[in-house]
Amino acid sequence: MARPVWSGTISFGLIAIPVKLFHAVRRQSVSFNQLDERNMARIRYRKVNAETGDEVSDAHIVKGYEIAKGRYVVVDPDELEPFMPVATKSIDLEEFVDLDEIDPVYFDTAYHLAPDGTPKPYVLLARAMEASGKVAIGRYVMRNKQYTAAIRAEDGRLVMSSLAYADEVVDPADIEELAGLDDVDVNDREVKMAESLVDSLTADFEPHKYHDEYREQVMALIQMKADGEEFEVPEAVAERPNVVDIMAALEASVAAAKESRSRHPAVAAKDADVTALPTKDTIAAAARKSAAKQRTQKKPAKSTASKSTAKKSSVKKSAAKKSSTKSATKKKAAAKKTAKKSA
Secondary structure (H helix, E strand, O other), X not given: OOOOOEEEEEEEOOEEEEEEEEEOOOOOOOOOOOEXXXXXXXXXXXXXXXXXXXXXXXXXXXXXXXXXXXXXXXXXXXXXXXXXXXXXXXXXXEEEEEHHHOOHHHEEEEEEEEXXXXXXXXXXXXXXXXXXXXXXXXXXXXOOEEXXXXXXXXXXXXXXXXXXXXXXXXXXXXXXXXXXXXXXXXXXXXXXXXXXXXXXXXXXXXXXXXXXXXXXXXXXXXXXXXXXXXXXXXXXXXXXXXXXXXXXXXXXXXXXXXXOHHHOHHHHHHXXXXXXXXXXXXXXXXXXXXXXXXXXXXXXXXXXXXXXXXXXXXXXXHHHHHHHHHHHHHHHHHHHHHHHHHO
């Protein structure tokens, strides 16, 4: 059962709607602890002086901001106190905007907003926002930090996303590799071919098709080792070569996509039961299958050719042997007949 991470009110004008905040995304990751291999005890860290190596107690630790290499401005916690945002327990809405006016790069952490108490004010706001197609922009404070947020209505519910501040968003002009893209010469034929490739792979977005394969395989490894089973580590996949002829690559990609859409990993998952969570057994089986597939793909062509040659040679030897046996049998039969006639 999901637990609220914050509770307060949505406030605008003279209206206050009690709400609870729940995480909309539950991050899944694999984390490891560092252990001493001699007795499997956890590794602990100490706060030590970088110059002397002596351990430093909390009483002697202060906060400093580095303004130059090795030069710090020390700030006392009491000096920061007046700047701390007041925890008002309120999401103060300031304006309503169109969703398409917000660049997706600004969206940060997503939350579900749920009514806290009587649901009618919540439902009224959600339906009004959904009918108008507007998104509410507001501010709130959580854990002594102030955030800007966007609240939108979706299927009668309110979803909130914290927003990055404008000075936190990286300007594309600061990225050297993006400069001069407008001067790159691309002809109409190349654009049409690229559009054909995009069209051939166009599909509805189904997030359940996509999985964190690394995490699933690592968890499979952990489970198998915990169960005392053997796990064969797959070989690393070779890096893809750099594309030299873009048109040849586009034409080949379009042809392959048209020949079989099922080869695309996103489309191939359509027939799978993507809604069911993988069990330990299915994850382990998938990992073993993936490892075997990668090993097969990594075998050099020379080995395959060698096997094929050996196979042909074996067939030829077998045929020669059979022919030799048949010839010997015929000679023996002829000799027998001659002996009988003589007798």
